[in-house]
Amino acid sequence: MKVSVIFTILIVTISLSLFVYADIQSPTVKEGEYKASVPLQNDFTMYWTIHQKDANTIEVDDIIEFALVGKTSGWIAIGVDFVNSAMNQADCYIGYYDVENKTAVVVDAYLPGKSIPKDDRVLNGTDNILEVNGSFDITTGLTTLKFTRFIDTEDRLTDKVIRNATINLSFSWNTNTKDITKKHTDAGTTTVNLFDLVHHENPTVPDTLIPFHWIATGCVVAFLAVAGIVYSFVSWKSPSTFALDFVFHRKLSKLIRNKYLGDWFINSILDITIGEIFLVIIYLMLAGTWFAYGYLNNMDGYELGKAFGYVDILNMTFLILPITRYSVLMVVFGVSFERGVKFHKWIARFTLLNTTVHGVTMVILNADGLDYLIQMDVPDFQLLGIIAYFCMVIIVAFTFEPIRRRFWELFKTVHLLFGIPVLILVNLHASGYKTMLPVMGFSLVLYAIDHLLRFVLGVLIPAKIVNLEYHEDSGVTVCTLQKSAITFYSFDRLGYGKFVYLYIPSVSIAQWHPFSISKYTHSGSVVEFTCCVKNLGHGWTKSLADLAQKKGNSYVTDLVVRAEGPYGKLSVSPETFDTVVLIAGGIGITFINSLYNEIISNQENASKKSYYVIWSTKDESLLKIFPEMLEKKENVKHSFFVTRQTNQTNDPRFNFGRRPDFREILTRISEANSDRFIGVYACGPREMMIDVHNAVQCASSFHTRFQLHKEVFEM
Numbered sequence: 017m018k019v020s021v022i023f024t025i026l027i028v029t030i031s032l033s034l035f036v037y038a039d040i041q042s043p044t045v046k047e048g049e050y051k052a053s054v055p056l057q058n059d060f061t062m063y064w065t066i067h068q069k070d071a072n073t074i075e076v077d078d079i080i081e082f083a084l085v086g087k088t089s090g091w092i093a094i095g096v097d098f099v100n101s102a103m104n105q106a107d108c109y110i111g112y113y114d115v116e117n118k119t120a121v122v123v124d125a126y127l128p129g130k131s132i133p134k135d136d137r138v139l140n141g142t143d144n145i146l147e148v149n150g151s152f153d154i155t156t157g158l159t160t161l162k163f164t165r166f167i168d169t170e171d172r173l174t175d176k177v178i179r180n181a182t183i184n185l186s187f188s189w190n191t192n193t194k195d196i197t198k199k200h201t202d203a204g205t206t207t208v209n210l211f212d213l214v215h216h217e218n219p220t221v222p223d224t225l226i227p228f229h230w231i232a233t234g235c236v237v238a239f240l241a242v243a244g245i246v247y248s249f250v251s252w253k254s255p256s257t258f259a260l261d262f263v264f265h266r267k268l269s270k271l272i273r274n275k276y277l278g279d280w281f282i283n284s285i286l287d288i289t290i291g292e293i294f295l296v297i298i299y300l301m302l303a304g305t306w307f308a309y310g311y312l313n314n315m316d317g318y319e320l321g322k323a324f325g326y327v328d329i330l331n332m333t334f335l336i337l338p339i340t341r342y343s344v345l346m347v348v349f350g351v352s353f354e355r356g357v358k359f360h361k362w363i364a365r366f367t368l369l370n371t372t373v374h375g376v377t378m379v380i381l382n383a384d385g386l387d388y389l390i391q392m393d394v395p396d397f398q399l400l401g402i403i404a405y406f407c408m409v410i411i412v413a414f415t416f417e418p419i420r421r422r423f424w425e426l427f428k429t430v431h432l433l434f435g436i437p438v439l440i441l442v443n444l445h446a447s448g449y450k451t452m453l454p455v456m457g458f459s460l461v462l463y464a465i466d467h468l469l470r471f472v473l474g475v476l477i478p479a480k481i482v483n484l485e486y487h488e489d490s491g492v493t494v495c496t497l498q499k500s501a502i503t504f505y506s507f508d509r510l511g512y513g514k515f516v517y518l519y520i521p522s523v524s525i526a527q528w529h530p531f532s533i534s535k536y537t538h539s540g541s542v543v544e545f546t547c548c549v550k551n552l553g554h555g556w557t558k559s560l561a562d563l564a565q566k567k568g569n570s571y572v573t574d575l576v577v578r579a580e581g582p583y584g585k586l587s588v589s590p591e592t593f594d595t596v597v598l599i600a601g602g603i604g605i606t607f608i609n610s611l612y613n614e615i616i617s618n619q620e621n622a623s624k625k626s627y628y629v630i631w632s633t634k635d636e637s638l639l640k641i642f643p644e645m646l647e648k649k650e651n652v653k654h655s656f657f658v659t660r661q662t663n664q665t666n667d668p669r670f671n672f673g674r675r676p677d678f679r680e681i682l683t684r685i686s687e688a689n690s691d692r693f694i695g696v697y698a699c700g701p702r703e704m705m706i707d708v709h710n711a712v713q714c715a716s717s718f719h720t721r722f723q724l725h726k727e728v729f730e731m
């Protein structure tokens with residue numbers, strides 16, 4: 017045979033082989049039907065064949081045939097030649113098999129950014145799919161979609177030319193629905209050169225990640241719970257040690273007194289213990305694991321933004337925990353709810369900061385398609401996330417100390433009005449109901465149980481006022497109530513810093529206010545307790561004073577009243593000290609009075625211990641309401657400071673016209689006692705508590721350490 021004939025046969029054979037088209041009439045893919053394939057994930061494979069007349073140039077009528085085979089009865093899609101992220105500028109083909117009408121549907125679509133695929137025609141492009149066929153096999157559950165298009169469709173707006181280069185390919189499918197506006201149930205990305213007809217064995221399909229963030233969270237929670245229970249038990253029963261004191265009681269530094277410098281904020285940092293610093297570090301590390309998981313689990317070009325979103329799942333979960341009144345922190349760590357509020361504030365600020373970074377990152381990553389952020393027909397409902405963010409900003413703005421202190425009810429109303437939408441919106445945004453709700457649900461359930469307990473014990477079980485008396489000279493309303501003992505179940509005694517929330521509709525129909533139990537008696541199934549309420553000259557405390565003056569003591573038993581609680585726990589156990597210092601400023605005596613009574617009358621070996629009572633008050637009028645504090649006792653040393661009166665008295669315990677110098681007092685106490693640890697319990701105005709804190713810092717030495725529990729009647 018002549019060489020030329022052989023050559024001609026060879027050319028014809030090669031040409032024919034190049035132009036063997038896949039059988040588009042057949043609804044399934046047969047063995048060897050396509051030149052190339054790539055398994056995109058276990059049950060999803062893409063096949064294709066390219067038909068080119070000239071291998072070196074792309075001509076307008078060169079064709080590519082695709083077949084997508086996936087285990088789903090819903091939709092399947094590919095995004096060809098995306099830029100940076102799976103849904104960014106991708107030439108998309110999305111379709112399904114309509115079993116009822118026995119037709120395959122494939123839409124020539126485009127992904128301008130993160131959004132549902134847009135039909136090319138909607139974006140002023142053209143539908144360039146030449147032929148479509150497909151099937152759904154009910155026995156194997158496989159959907160097959162076959163379609164063809166020109167390699168260069170000349171649609172420069174919404175199609176990409178199939179390039180002879182390694183390009184990005186995204187793929188996704190939904191196993192539940194044929195509705196192509198619904199988000200994928202699974203997705204991934206790979207790279208491929210469609211002109212390379214070698215069978216691809218190993219595309220970069222993302223592996224399922226081990227949920228290491230969950231493992232880390234579980235370990236940390238379990239560790240802290242065990243450590244917390246052990247610590248609360250040990251610290252309550254046995255004397256302190258140097259190590260425990262160092263970790264749990266030693267504060268970072270002295271506090272500052274300068275409201276123009278924002279002392280309320282700076283002091284919240286300076287007032288921290290080593291134990292709390294440790295907690296903060298652990299929390300940040302935990303946030304780091306959530307960040308890492310969020311990053312690695314979302315390698316779609318938006319991983320950085322999403323990683324910050326994952327940290328918010330953790331934040332939102334732990335944000336709610338500290339504000340449950342029947343607090344889990346109380347059970348585990350002995351941290352009562354009014355002290356837990358501090359952690360709520362910290363996490364809230366961290367959440368806002370993190371959410372800001374999350375939002376900014378997402379905006380930067382979406383810079384090519386910002387309209388996507390405000391569309392409501394996209395799967396992730398970005399707009400809801402944005403609204404939730406602004407609600408958070410408003411909430412935090414109203415928590416700043418000047419607003420919080422002056423307009424407490426406004427601060428609470430804003431919390432409620434914007435807090436509930438935040439909780440709903442974050443769970444709708446970015447499928448939060450799948451990612452956030454299962455985690456945050458844990459806190460929400462505890463929160464709901466807490467409200468149920470509060471409702472049953474606080475609202476359903478009534479209390480009764482048995483005495484209501486207003487002392488005009490001191491501006492204090494003394495309110496004595498009775499309530500069923502069953503609601504007073506608590507882990508320790510009522511004199512140990514307990515307080516209740518009072519609700520008296522005749523004073524205010526909506527407000528509940530916290531007041532310390534200043535004294536109590538227990539008889540059978542009833543607890544009788546007294547709250548002494550300082551009239552602030554406005555608000556609830558003034559209305560109560562008005563009511564007391566109007567009603568006198570008559571008819572008070574007819575008043576509707578509810579008392580919720582008791583809450584509160586001392587952070588330092590008075591039982592472990594041989595020397596105890598009690599410091600009160602003004603109405604702060606309510607807290608100190610109950611603690612004093614409890615210690616003196618109910619503590620073992622009380623008579624063998626030393627007590628110091630220091631009470632600073634403007635005038636003598638308040639002293640009359642707490643006569644038991646004035647009684648002389650052998651092992652109690654009293655010092656009363658009446659700051660705005662200059663009377664003379666022979667009683668050496670009284671100091672008129674001057675304030676106590678706490679540093680000097682504590683230094684003298686440490687010199688007079690050889691104890692290793694001395695307990696200090698203080699309650700009074702914020703400024704005075706700063707002085708006490710600083711005095712404790714200064715007077716503590718290697719030989720004698722003061723351990724301070726302080727209350728300021730603020731949350």
Ligand SMILES: Cc1cc2nc3c(=O)[nH]c(=O)nc-3n(C[C@H](O)[C@H](O)[C@H](O)COP(=O)(O)OP(=O)(O)OC[C@H]3O[C@@H](n4cnc5c(N)ncnc54)[C@H](O)[C@@H]3O)c2cc1C
Pocket residue numbers: 354420421422423424425515528529530531532533547548549550551552554555556557558603606607728729730731
């Ligand atoms: C744990 C605790 C124990 C307290 N014990 C006593 C006590 O024994 N005797 C006493 O006279 N006062 C006590 N207070 C303070 C008392 O709760 C407030 O003085 C009172 O609620 C003021 O309400 P108002 O409407 O008169 O004044 P507002 O002007 O409305 O409030 C004044 C300040 O009181 C605080 N406050 C107001 N309402 C609440 C609330 N519902 N929850 C928490 N704080 C609030 C805020 O810091 C606010 O800035 C205690 C506070 C706390 C947190």
